[in-house]
Amino acid sequence: MTLVNEPIPQPATPAPAGPLLDVRDLHVEFRMRDGVAHAVNGVSYSVRAGETLAVLGESGSGKSVTAQAIMGILDSPPGYVTGGQVLFQGRDLLTLGREERRKVRGAHMAMIFQDALSALNPVVSVGAQLGEMYEVHRGMSRRSARKKAVELMERVRIPAARTRVGDYPHQFSGGMRQRIMIAMAMALEPDLIIADEPTTALDVTVQAQVMELLAELQHELNMGLILITHDLGVVADVADTIAVMYAGRIVETAPVHEIYRAPAHPYTRGLLDSIPRVDQKGQELYAIKGLPPNLMHIPSGCPFHPRCPRARDICRKDHPPLYDVAPGRASACHFWEETLNDE
Amino acid sequence: MTSEPILEARALVKHYPLTQGVVIKRRIGAVKAVDGVSFDLAAGETLGIVGESGCGKSTVAKLLVHLERPTRGQILYRGEDISHLSGRALKAVRRNIQMVFQDPYTSLNPRMTVGDIIGEPYDIHPEVAPKGDRRRKVRDLLDVVGLNPEYINRYPHQFSGGQRQRIGIARGLALRPEIIVADEPVSALDVSVQAQVINLLENLQQEFNLSYIFIAHDLSVVRHISDRVAVMYLGRLVEIGTETEIYDHPTHPYTQALLSAVPVPNPEAREHRTRILLSGDVPSPAHPPSGCRFRTRCWKAQERCALEVPLLAVPAVFRTTTGPVAHDSACHFAEERDVVPNTEPGGAGRKG
Numbered sequence: 283m284t285l286v287n288e289p290i291p292q293p294a295t296p297a298p299a300g301p302l303l304d305v306r307d308l309h310v311e312f313r314m315r316d317g318v319a320h321a322v323n324g325v326s327y328s329v330r331a332g333e334t335l336a337v338l339g340e341s342g343s344g345k346s347v348t349a350q351a352i353m354g355i356l357d358s359p360p361g362y363v364t365g366g367q368v369l370f371q372g373r374d375l376l377t378l379g380r381e382e383r384r385k386v387r388g389a390h391m392a393m394i395f396q397d398a399l400s401a402l403n404p405v406v407s408v409g410a411q412l413g414e415m416y417e418v419h420r421g422m423s424r425r426s427a428r429k430k431a432v433e434l435m436e437r438v439r440i441p442a443a444r445t446r447v448g449d450y451p452h453q454f455s456g457g458m459r460q461r462i463m464i465a466m467a468m469a470l471e472p473d474l475i476i477a478d479e480p481t482t483a484l485d486v487t488v489q490a491q492v493m494e495l496l497a498e499l500q501h502e503l504n505m506g507l508i509l510i511t512h513d514l515g516v517v518a519d520v521a522d523t524i525a526v527m528y529a530g531r532i533v534e535t536a537p538v539h540e541i542y543r544a545p546a547h548p549y550t551r552g553l554l555d556s557i558p559r560v561d562q563k564g565q566e567l568y569a570i571k572g573l574p575p576n577l578m579h580i581p582s583g584c585p586f587h588p589r590c591p592r593a594r595d596i597c598r599k600d601h602p603p604l605y606d607v608a609p610g611r612a613s614a615c616h617f618w619e620e621t622l623n624d625e
Numbered sequence: 626m627t628s629e630p631i632l633e634a635r636a637l638v639k640h641y642p643l644t645q646g647v648v649i650k651r652r653i654g655a656v657k658a659v660d661g662v663s664f665d666l667a668a669g670e671t672l673g674i675v676g677e678s679g680c681g682k683s684t685v686a687k688l689l690v691h692l693e694r695p696t697r698g699q700i701l702y703r704g705e706d707i708s709h710l711s712g713r714a715l716k717a718v719r720r721n722i723q724m725v726f727q728d729p730y731t732s733l734n735p736r737m738t739v740g741d742i743i744g745e746p747y748d749i750h751p752e753v754a755p756k757g758d759r760r761r762k763v764r765d766l767l768d769v770v771g772l773n774p775e776y777i778n779r780y781p782h783q784f785s786g787g788q789r790q791r792i793g794i795a796r797g798l799a800l801r802p803e804i805i806v807a808d809e810p811v812s813a814l815d816v817s818v819q820a821q822v823i824n825l826l827e828n829l830q831q832e833f834n835l836s837y838i839f840i841a842h843d844l845s846v847v848r849h850i851s852d853r854v855a856v857m858y859l860g861r862l863v864e865i866g867t868e869t870e871i872y873d874h875p876t877h878p879y880t881q882a883l884l885s886a887v888p889v890p891n892p893e894a895r896e897h898r899t900r901i902l903l904s905g906d907v908p909s910p911a912h913p914p915s916g917c918r919f920r921t922r923c924w925k926a927q928e929r930c931a932l933e934v935p936l937l938a939v940p941a942v943f944r945t946t947t948g949p950v951a952h953d954s955a956c957h958f959a960e961e962r963d964v965v966p967n968t969e970p971g972g973a974g975r976k977g
Contacts, residue, residue, distance in 0.1 A: 340818075455907075458906070485677035486887055486888075487902075514816070515888025515889050515890050516888045518890050518892045518894070539892045542890060542892055560889060560965055567820040567849065569820035570821075571821075573785050
């Protein structure tokens with residue numbers, strides 16, 4: 283599955299043919315004492331340079347686990363990749379050895395986590411943490427690494443970077459810490475950044491600043507960005523393409539403008555209808571009935587059928603494949619046509 | 626809906642002392658978490674309080690339910706000052722003002738069954754339910770919040786986040802209070818579950834004629850559930866009015882910045898919206914700026930803002946006008962500005 287997208291601004295260097303990252307039929311399971319949780323069940327998506335792919339899902343949908351498998355930071359045990367490929371610039375990362383993978387991870391792909399306070403080392407100054415990137419990956423001296431750290435902090439617009447470079451994470455506000463996380467991810471100018479709920483812990487005004495910074499740097503460095511989030515508003519603001527996940531599978535994928543205008547999967551539709559609006563006071567909210575499934579006992583057929591207003595017999599029996607809906611659009615619903623045309 | 630207020634906050638102040646030294650503690654200042662907050666809550670009404678983290682909104686909640694005592698100021702329940710009550714009198718009042726907490730994972734005791742959690746208020750207020758009647762009452766409550774009454778002997782870990790929040794709500798309802806103070810009750814929940822809990826809260830309000838103080842940082846959720854909305858910044862209210870007045874006719878620059886930054890589920894709004902990007906961070910509540918507290922981040926700030934504290938009242942420019950723009954706003958240079966992005970070109974985000 284390739285995700286079609288609007289033309290992106292051309293970078294100075296010619297973009298490599300094909301996608302930057304191509305995840306194919308990825309499977310991940312967690313082997314727990316009381317059973318096996320099927321967290322990711324055949325996820326495929328791809329990202330090109332300069333593109334922003336939003337992976338949208340609720341907790342337990344497998345959106346973060348997919349990212350961890352791509353980065354190679356899955357907790358194992360209990361988590362195991364049981365199938366699929368992660369092609370990064372044409373190379374399957376899952377077949378690489380530990381050391382090789384580490385090199386790719388440092389220099390070519392980076393991750394931004396939700397909780398900057400726990401992702402940063404509390405007893406090392408931010409300058410030293412940023413500088414370490416250059417010392418380890420570029421073999422720089424401590425002194426020049428420090429200088430680079432200040433440059434980075436200026437680049438993510440931390441005020442008085444020169445005097446604050448020796449400060450510790452707890453001395454910064456939440457927004458500033460998230461900027462430091464971004465600085466750390468950007469340090470080696472990677473080709474791909476995976477941001478897992480980067481603004482969820484932040485206030486709206488700070489959230490807007492941080493997203494703007496991220497988008498700006500992405501554009502400047504022509505990076506691919508995978509934005510993992512549960513927030514339909516954030517997705518609408520920044521994404522080019524969107525993949526909606528449910529119970530470890532992609533249920534719908536589309537260019538961002540089209541999915542908001544006319545969703546082709548009842549789950550996407552339910553999500554859009556269940557969020558309150560800021561521009562008017564509505565009536566009672568539409569609520570998707572029931573609860574997200576237990577990953578140890580995923581329902582048969584379409585995993586969404588117990589909560590779906592459209593479910594029929596076939597939905598209980600046959601798992602729907604990703605049907606092509608339009609160029610660049612796909613939906614894993616037997617009745618996608620009805621859903622799409624329903625007003 | 627305008628009747629006698631059931632609950633009033635009068636110039637509420639809560640300062641937490643900052644001390645230095647281990648053996649001999651010296652007071653070196655105070656965190657001014659809440660610094661002069663006044664509002665009314667009418668019976669059957671929902672007052673939403675919005676603001677960013679650290680603005681003091683959760684401290685207000687704690688003051689209202691008597692988890693903290695105010696440094697200064699009064700809380701009036703049905704016209705009577707309850708802020709300095711203690712003992713039996715306090716207990717009687719507290720029955721009528723209950724709280725629902727944000728985090729459904731930490732606000733329920735993991736070693737107690739659901740029946741014991743929801744029934745615990747009856748141990749403190751035995752007059753509400755005689756001993757033999759409690760199990761039945763708890764079952765009724767489970768049913769009211771949409772949980773299976775058979776679950777009465779289960780433990781919190783056997784429930785999902787949304788279900789736990791329902792348990793927290795059932796506990797809040799146990800004593801049949803008149804007022805519920807809900808501090809971020811849906812922000813820990815997934816989108817699809819959040820809608821269920823919001824609808825539940827609205828239905829319960831109808832059924833039991835509850836008055837809500839609804840504290841949240843999500844401006845869309847607050848608009849949906851509130852009749853009136855108060856916007857808080859650094860320990861003070863900066864603007865208060867009906868939901869329409871605040872969202873469609875905001876006059877305080879901070880409210881405008883907040884509303885303009887709300888991410889809306891409409892990709893088309895990207896091109897059309899003008900976002901007011903505030904510079905910098907919220908100052909420390911231990912050393913708030915002089916005059917208007919928002920002035921250090923405000924694009925309109927002038928000398929007057931540093932010298933003179935703006936009062937929360939209808940701004941002078943709007944005093945002769947009627948209509949939604951004439952509502953309380955604590956700004957020397959208040960002006961109306963339409964900032965809420967449209968959610969609905971192209972039919973996206975339509976109603977269910």
